[in-house]
Amino acid sequence: MSEDFQIVAIDGGAASGKSSTARGVAAAANFLHVDTGSHYRALTLRALTEGLSPQKGTALDRFLAGLRFETEVRGQCACLRLNGDVPDAADIRSDAVNAAVSDFAALPAVRDAVRAYQRDQAAVARKHGFKGLVMEGRDIGTVIFPEADLKIFLEADASTRAARRKDEGQTDTIDNRDRIDSTRATAPLTAAPDAVRIDNSNIPLDGVVAEVLRLLQQRAPGSYANVSAASACSERNRPR
Ligand code: CDP
Ligand code: CDP
Numbered sequence: 050m051s052e053d054f055q056i057v058a059i060d061g062g063a064a065s066g067k068s069s070t071a072r073g074v075a076a077a078a079n080f081l082h083v084d085t086g087s088h089y090r091a092l093t094l095r096a097l098t099e100g101l102s103p104q105k106g107t108a109l110d111r112f113l114a115g116l117r118f119e120t121e122v123r124g125q126c127a128c129l130r131l132n133g134d135v136p137d138a139a140d141i142r143s144d145a146v147n148a149a150v151s152d153f154a155a156l157p158a159v160r161d162a163v164r165a166y167q168r169d170q171a172a173v174a175r176k177h178g179f180k181g182l183v184m185e186g187r188d189i190g191t192v193i194f195p196e197a198d199l200k201i202f203l204e205a206d207a208s209t210r211a212a213r214r215k216d217e218g219q220t221d222t223i224d225n226r227d228r229i230d231s232t233r234a235t236a237p238l239t240a241a242p243d244a245v246r247i248d249n250s251n252i253p254l255d256g257v258v259a260e261v262l263r264l265l266q267q268r269a270p271g272s273y274a275n276v277s278a279a280s281a282c283s284e285r286n287r288p289r
Contacts, residue, residue: 053180054171054174054175054180054181054182055078055080055180055181055182055198055199055265055268055269056171056181056182056183056184056194056196056197056198056199057071057074057080057181057182057183057184057197057198057199057200057201057261057265058184058185058189058190058193058194058197058199058200058201058241058244059071059074059183059185059186059189059200059201059203059261060185060186060187060188060189060190060191060200060201060202060203060238060240060241060244061185061187061201061202061203061204061238062204062210062223062227062230062231062238063210063214063221063223063226063227064205064210064211064213064214064221064223065203065204065205065210065249066203066205066213066249066254066257067084067086067185067186068084068086068185069254070185070201070203070249070254070257070258070261071084071183071184071185072125072126073254073255073257073258073261074183074258074261074262074265075125075126075183077258077262078180078181078183078262078265079125079179079180079181080125080174080179080180080181080182080183081125081126081127081170081173081174081177081179081181081182081183082125082126082127082183082184082185083126083127083167083170083182083184083185084126084185084186085163085167085184085185085187085189085193086150086185086186086187087128087129087141088118088129088163088166088167089150089153089154089159089163090136090141090142090146090150091129091131091136091141092116092131092153092159092162092163093141093146093149093150093153093154094136094140094141094143094146095112095116095131095132095136096109096112096149096153097145097146097149099112102149103149103152103153103155103156109156109158110158113158113159113161113162115132116131116132116162117131117132118130118131118163118166119133120169120170120173121135122173122177125179127170127173127174129166142219144220144221147219147220147221147222147226148222150226151225151226151229151230152229154187154230154233155229155230155233155234155235156235157234157235160188160235160236164192164193167184167193168193168194170182170184171194181198187230187236187237187238188236188237188238190202190240190241190243190244191236191239191241192236195241198265198268198269199245199261199264199265199268200240200241200243200244200245201244201245201247201261201264202240202241202244202245202246202247203247203249204246204247204248204249204250205248205249205250206248206250207224209250210223211223245264247260247261
């Protein structure tokens with residue numbers, strides 16, 4: 050990586066705090082934020098709409114070959130435009146998508162379809178003048194950016210994560226998704242050996258963001274010295 054452009058990989062299970070942490074870091078450090086879960090969700094939504102299941106081998110291969118991936122940068126968020134459409138956030142977090150996404154994401158062909166697009170987001174970030182990229186998912190530190198400057202593995206205990214999802218009003222079988230995601234053969238959810246593990250069950254969001262910024266600063270002294278975690282997490286700074 051060049052000295053002035055940094056890549057932060059954030060991985061972890063469902064409701065471990067990845068998106069909120071990544072948003073806070075992006076806002077504070079002027080990084081582009083990429084939520085790779087939204088890629089698998091958008092693909093799943095489209096597949097379900099076309100009547101496909103993860104078992105439909107040939108039809109699924111045809112479907113994957115016909116997908117076109119582009120990025121629409123909105124604020125600090127890189128939104129996936131799939132075949133010309135940025136899907137609605139509520140649609141990709143529907144119960145049907147929650148129930149099917151891990152089965153689609155476990156297929157090597159599905160992961161092959163998104164890998165190059167995800168790696169390309171570093172070039173998108175540079176092109177748009179961001180100082181770095183913060184990408185979150187399950188395999189960012191292990192497969193997509195094993196060369197990332199900083200790898201974070203977020204954890205929170207099961208009851209905290211379930212309570213977080215409930216507070217968001219979502220019906221989501223997070224245990225089931227975590228089980229499928231952790232046990233699949235290709236790119237399972239696991240911490241990279243050099244990832245920093247942060248259990249945030251009892252740490253408020255601004256504290257986690259501050260810790261990630263501190264670790265970033267350690268790696269590039271001086272770059273983020275004036276950034277405060279409070280400003281990082283303010284609603285005003287959240288990408289829309
Ligand atoms: O928001 P939440 O943590 O519940 O899930 P998400 O990040 O939106 O990811 C949805 C699903 O996509 C996960 O349960 C995984 O099956 C899959 N995923 C993946 O396989 N690899 C990634 N890098 C990101 C998500
Ligand atoms: O992206 P992921 O599914 O891992 O989690 P998230 O959507 O960032 O976080 C799930 C919920 O937990 C959100 O409502 C966050 O505000 C909350 N959260 C928290 O209370 N404390 C943290 N340290 C991190 C997240």
